[in-house]
Amino acid sequence: xxxxxxxxxxxxxxxxxxxxxxxFKTKGYPAASMRELAIALGVEAPSLYNYIGSxxxxxxxxxxxxxxxxxxxxxxxxxxxxxxxxxxxxxxxFHIQTMLSRFNExxxxxxxxxxxxxxxxxxxxHFRRDYEKRLVILIEAGIEKKxxxxxxxxxxxxxxxxxxxxLEFWHGHKKNVTAQELENDMVNHLLHGIVK
Amino acid sequence: xxxxxxxxxxxxxxxxxxxxxxxFKTKGYPAASMRELAIALGVEAPSLYNYIGSxxxxxxxxxxxxxxxxxxxxxxxxxxxxxxxxxxxxxxxFHIQTMLSRFNExxxxxxxxxxxxxxxxxxxxHFRRDYEKRLVILIEAGIEKKxxxxxxxxxxxxxxxxxxxxLEFWHGHKKNVTAQELENDMVNHLLHGIVK
DNA sequence: TTACAAAACTAACGCATATTAGTTTTTAAG
DNA sequence: CTTAAAAACTAATATGCGTTAGTTTTGTAA
Numbered sequence: 001x002x003x004x005x006x007x008x009x010x011x012x013x014x015x016x017x018x019x020x021x022x023x024f025k026t027k028g029y030p031a032a033s034m035r036e037l038a039i040a041l042g043v044e045a046p047s048l049y050n051y052i053g054s055x056x057x058x059x060x061x062x063x064x065x066x067x068x069x070x071x072x073x074x075x076x077x078x079x080x081x082x083x084x085x086x087x088x089x090x091x092x093x094f095h096i097q098t099m100l101s102r103f104n105e106x107x108x109x110x111x112x113x114x115x116x117x118x119x120x121x122x123x124x125x126h127f128r129r130d131y132e133k134r135l136v137i138l139i140e141a142g143i144e145k146k147x148x149x150x151x152x153x154x155x156x157x158x159x160x161x162x163x164x165x166x167l168e169f170w171h172g173h174k175k176n177v178t179a180q181e182l183e184n185d186m187v188n189h190l191l192h193g194i195v196k
Numbered sequence: 197x198x199x200x201x202x203x204x205x206x207x208x209x210x211x212x213x214x215x216x217x218x219x220f221k222t223k224g225y226p227a228a229s230m231r232e233l234a235i236a237l238g239v240e241a242p243s244l245y246n247y248i249g250s251x252x253x254x255x256x257x258x259x260x261x262x263x264x265x266x267x268x269x270x271x272x273x274x275x276x277x278x279x280x281x282x283x284x285x286x287x288x289x290f291h292i293q294t295m296l297s298r299f300n301e302x303x304x305x306x307x308x309x310x311x312x313x314x315x316x317x318x319x320x321x322h323f324r325r326d327y328e329k330r331l332v333i334l335i336e337a338g339i340e341k342k343x344x345x346x347x348x349x350x351x352x353x354x355x356x357x358x359x360x361x362x363l364e365f366w367h368g369h370k371k372n373v374t375a376q377e378l379e380n381d382m383v384n385h386l387l388h389g390i391v392k
Numbered sequence: 393t394t395a396c397a398a399a400a401c402t403a404a405c406g407c408a409t410a411t412t413a414g415t416t417t418t419t420a421a422g
Numbered sequence: 423c424t425t426a427a428a429a430a431c432t433a434a435t436a437t438g439c440g441t442t443a444g445t446t447t448t449g450t451a452a
Contacts, residue, residue, distance in 0.1 A: 028224060028225075028310070028311070029224075030224055030226040030227035031226035031311065033408080034409080035408090043430075043431095044430075044431060044432085045410080045411090046410095046411075046412080046413095046430085046431075047431075049410095049411075049412085050428075050429055050430075051429090054410080054411080055410065055411090111307070114224070115224070149384075149385075149388075149389075151381040151384060152371075152377060154369075155373060155378055155381040155382055155385070156381070156385060158362050158363070158365060158366055159362065159382055159385050159386065160359075161362060161365075162360075162361060162362020162363075162365070163354075163355045163358045163359040163362070164358075165358060166354050166355065166359070167354070167358075169354060169357075169358070170350075170351075173350075175348075175350050177348050181351075182348070182351055185347040185348050185351040186351055186355055189345075189347060189351070189352060189355050189386075189389070190385075190389070192388075192389035193345075193385070193387050208399095229440085231438085231439080231440090239399090239400075239401095240400075240401060241440080242400085242401075242442080243399065243400050243401075245441075245442085246398075246399055246400075250440080250441080251440065251441090
């Protein structure tokens with residue numbers, strides 16, 4: 001009856017994925033049903049299978065799309081000629097901006113990936129570990145060059161990644177802070193601390 | 197047939213709750229089944245109902261137990277006579293220690309509370325907002341007394357809470373960092389930054 | 393040993409799930 | 423207008439869920 005509407009710049013499949021990201025974020029992957037997704041798209045559940053292979057395929061697509069974006073950005077930064085501390089700042093800003101602009105998908109990639117099926121689960125886990133490792137190497141280089149304090153590099157990476165991830169709590173809270181202020185204050189905090 | 201074994205210092209109900217926390221953390225609340233919980237306790241699923249009222253009651257118990265602990269601690273700190281920055285440090289250390297010592301329950305309270313049913317969902321949400329608000333007030337007092345940098349207080353609170361929460365990723369990673377080093381380095385990072 | 397309660401069991405209910413099969417409607421091109 | 427493919431539908435299947443009812447076993451105290 002009703003057809004799935006898609007914006008001009010996106011295929012119908014992409015529309016389904018976007019809506020799925022919203023739903024997976026809101027209810028969690030296991031609790032989100034295909035019927036509910038179908039209703040949100042104005043369609044019966046079986047019709048979705050004209051566009052997608054399965055529910056789990058939706059999760060896979062979302063998670064690996066996000067992973068790819070972060071990986072590509074990190075590659076760019078690694079190959080740049082900036083000082084280490086500038087690289088770190090650049091990565092933090094990318095995380096914040098991506099978190100804010102592609103909220104649903106990033107949230108799902110952060111929280112629901114544990115529901116991936118094998119072999120995707122292992123692959124994603126490996127990606128995460130690899131990404132962390134690359135950041136640790138970056139921090140170690142900064143310590144070596146005496147740009148960065150000699151804290152345990154993995155703890156530093158963990159603190160940064162976690163802080164940035166926490167923006168999901170800001171989303172929706174309409175505090176009187178602009179995205180730019182938020183980004184600057186968080187970068188400032190993570191690089192220079194809060195003690196005067 | 198088999199009976200639920202409980203350590204000497206805990207009732208059987210507490211044993212069920214502990215195992216439920218582990219399961220809810222591992223699979224997520226919606227995907228965790230009572231049958232699976234029962235198997236982990238060496239029992240058939242209906243037997244669980246001799247100890248508990250329902251699956252959702254388990255989630256409620258876990259979430260509000262954790263909430264209560266954090267609230268009590270914050271109350272203690274608020275009423276102490278330390279400098280603001282020492283209060284903030286104390287709170288950070290409490291979060292880290294509690295996260296590490298009661299990992300499963302804290303994880304569930306952090307991630308699965310959105311599956312609480314009304315009115316518990318709203319109550320928990322209110323608690324969270326209240327807790328954040330009390331921290332914001334603390335930070336504002338520190339800014340007032342010029343102990344703390346004048347960043348947006350909510351962003352500061354968000355950064356701290358999120359960073360600390362991220363310890364869930366450390367758990368299981370057996371890096372060569374002791375809990376004490378981890379705690380000290382993270383406190384150092386959050387208070388003084390990483391830039392030399 | 394008897395009696396009672398605690399705690400386990402088996403069987404089953406009602407419901408929701410993802411997905412498939414088969415069919416009909418809609419859309420667009422020749 | 424015809425035709426063929428795309429996209430929707432209805433109906434149904436198998437599976438798993440939380441939970442209840444009713445019964446049997448186990449443990450404990452009189």
